[in-house]
Amino acid sequence: MSVDLPSFRYHPDPVASGSFRASTEVCACCGRATGWIYTASFYTAQDVSGRFCPWCIADGSAAARFEGEFTDAYGLDGVSAEILEQVTRRTPGFSAWQDPHWLVHCGDAAAFIGEVGHAELARHPDALDGLRTELRLSGWHDEGQLETFLTNLGVGATAMLFRCTECGAHLAYADAS
Template sequence: MSASLPYFRYHPEPVASGSIRESAETCACCERATGWIYTATFYTAQDISGRFCPWCIADGSAAERFEGEFTDSYGLDGFSAEILEQVTRRTPGFHAWQDPHWLVHCNDAAAFIGEVGYAELAAHSEALDQLRADLRMGGWHDASRLENFLTHLGQGASAMLFRCTSCGTHLAYADAS
């Protein structure tokens, strides 16, 4: 098994989130079995047989070789080319029912923490309040339906939890099948 995994500023715990797991698979990019493999999304027009190791994600070689991205750039408009490159081409994406997207705060992309249910989200009241406000703006005007939806996160719907890389504020968006 290889040394410790590369550090991803915008996805600091990819094993805990399920985006990277232990595996004997060979990386489709470097053709080595590193002991770890990426399991989430990769967007490309090319045909790829296999998945990538974390090192080929971190150094950008997988995205460059296969002309693809691990995350859509939705929500990252107006950010520097460096941030865009880091998030979309050098950071593991994550599993989601709908198209995953990256949240931002303090003029930077936030760090993806993981998919959470209500109990985990409630531990970060600022994220819960922000999600509640976002859902109201999105058309959830019936307060009791909204609270019922939120308290049942983890049962058919979940929240994607992020943390600001500058101030530490937690953010979330809802994801459902």
């Protein structure tokens, strides 16, 4: 019999993104072996021995007990305190080369879809165009170098793909080592 994982509005498929994996490990919060364990970052000043199950993330007990967050608030400007709490303390984060951060669209946090290369990003032209614009604003002035960078996403650099929970638009930011 399979067990249904908790639902996460802002991270709809944490197994596909690699944030959860099947495991016999015991959760550091509830002490149960639920069959699943969290694999990404948790930010706290406390010493935590072990990882968390999806249920202790979803109900907020892991973040409360260990006074920590699964995602930094960076990038979540303009969202309500409830949304900020939901994303940082009740939503599994994701792994990235640089500090992972959440994107916002339509006044709400976007849903993290996953780490993608150019081929998958190109299937979402709105995200590719938005990333191209963001990179130009951050200092990319040579169009040839910019396009080379974008077409080589997946080799040394990737894109973090999100979907707006309100309008469905796709968004992305580049992540490189």
